[in-house]
Amino acid sequence: MAILLGLVVLMALPVRLSTLAPVQVIPAKPHVVAAPLDGVVEQVLVQPNQMVNQGETLAQLESGELRSEESIAHQELLVTQAELKTVQQSGFMDPRHKSRLAELESQVRLRLLQWERAVDRLEKARIVSDITGVAVLDDPMEWRGRPVKVGERIMLVADPQRVELEIMLPVKDSIVLLSGADIRVFFDNDPIHAWSASLRHAAYEPRQTETQDMAYRLIADLDAQHQTPPRIGLKGTAKIYGDRVSVFFYLFRRPLTSLRQWVGW
Numbered sequence: 658m659a660i661l662l663g664l665v666v667l668m669a670l671p672v673r674l675s676t677l678a679p680v681q682v683i684p685a686k687p688h689v690v691a692a693p694l695d696g697v698v699e700q701v702l703v704q705p706n707q708m709v710n711q712g713e714t715l716a717q718l719e720s721g722e723l724r725s726e727e728s729i730a731h732q733e734l735l736v737t738q739a740e741l742k743t744v745q746q747s748g749f750m751d752p753r754h755k756s757r758l759a760e761l762e763s764q765v766r767l768r769l770l771q772w773e774r775a776v777d778r779l780e781k782a783r784i785v786s787d788i789t790g791v792a793v794l795d796d797p798m799e800w801r802g803r804p805v806k807v808g809e810r811i812m813l814v815a816d817p818q819r820v821e822l823e824i825m826l827p828v829k830d831s832i833v834l835l836s837g838a839d840i841r842v843f844f845d846n847d848p849i850h851a852w853s854a855s856l857r858h859a860a861y862e863p864r865q866t867e868t869q870d871m872a873y874r875l876i877a878d879l880d881a882q883h884q885t886p887p888r889i890g891l892k893g894t895a896k897i898y899g900d901r902v903s904v905f906f907y908l909f910r911r912p913l914t915s916l917r918q919w920v921g922w
Contacts, residue, residue: 678826678872680842680895682887684815688788690715692805693781696723701797701811706889709786709814716800716811718782727775734768741765790814793889820886822854824875824895828863831873832899840877844893852887853880856897 696718703715741761794812805811822842838856843849854877863871877895879886 674832674899676826676830676832676897676899678824678830678875678895678897680822680824680877680893682820682889682891683823684791684793684813684817684889685819685821687793687813687815688786688790689810690784690786690812690814692718692807692809692811693784694718694778694807696782696805698800698803698805698811701794701800703792703794703812704797705792705794707792709790709792711786711789713786714783715786715792715814716784718784718805720779720782723775723779723782727772727779730768730772730775734765734772737761737764737768784811786814788814788816791817791889815889817889818886820879820889821857822875822877822879822895824877824897825866825872826859826875826897828871828873832897834859834875834897834899839898841896841898842877842879842893843896844887844891846891848893853882854878854895855880 699717699719701716703709703713709715741758741764744757744761791814792812793815800811822840824840834856836856836858840854840856842852842854844852856875856877858876860874863873866872875897
């Protein structure tokens with residue numbers, strides 16, 4: 658009887674509910690480097706986590722066709738300008754040529770706009786960084802020869818000092834979470850040392866992960882006590898703490914959840 662009573666008391670003791678989920682360091686408010694026009698990537702010139710300066714070339718789109726368009730537009734401009742100059746010079750002697758001046762001047766303006774547009778497109782084929790930071794991308798070789806549409810993201814450039822944590826909490830392991838919930842993070846490169854963080858945001862709807870599982874996306878901030886932030890892209894495991902529950906609920910939460918789903922309650 659005493660053993661049973663002790664077991665009941667033990668099961669009623671409060672413990673803090675927690676769950677584990679994969680975590681990754683991601684940049685906070687990174688700059689998106691997108692394709693400025695439709696084209697084909699010739700090459701990406703930076704490596705993952707490489708420091709880049711503002712104005713540095715990040716990638717190059719194939720520019721052969723663009724160079725041809727610029728050359729043709731420039732030649733057409735020169736021809737039209739030469740024709741206008743001829744008419745202007747002869748107009749002093751032949752009044753009949755003056756009627757052509759307005760038309761040719763309009764054509765020169767049009768050809769100039771077309772050439773400037775061709776030059777602008779050619780310059781955009783060289784994609785440069787708008788800020789100083791680290792390049793965030795996967796294998797640069799995978800981009801070679803890949804067609805891209807205007808606005809399609811190629812990479813990110815981020816401040817390495819401004820990072821946040823992305824946690825993908827599996828639906829089957831989800832618990833009730835409140836903003837500011839405590840989190841302890843163990844990175845794969847240093848599984849003994851724990852980083853403290855707090856929950857900032859939790860998605861309401863789950864999404865499919867790379868492993869085809871359904872998970873809630875959580876965003877957490879590292880505590881201010883950490884002077885040097887972890888490297889962008891670093892992965893590990895996050896232990897997320899929820900409310901206090903009884904030992905019984907802590908031990909049998911998953912079986913109870915499975916039973917409820919099975920009986921439809």
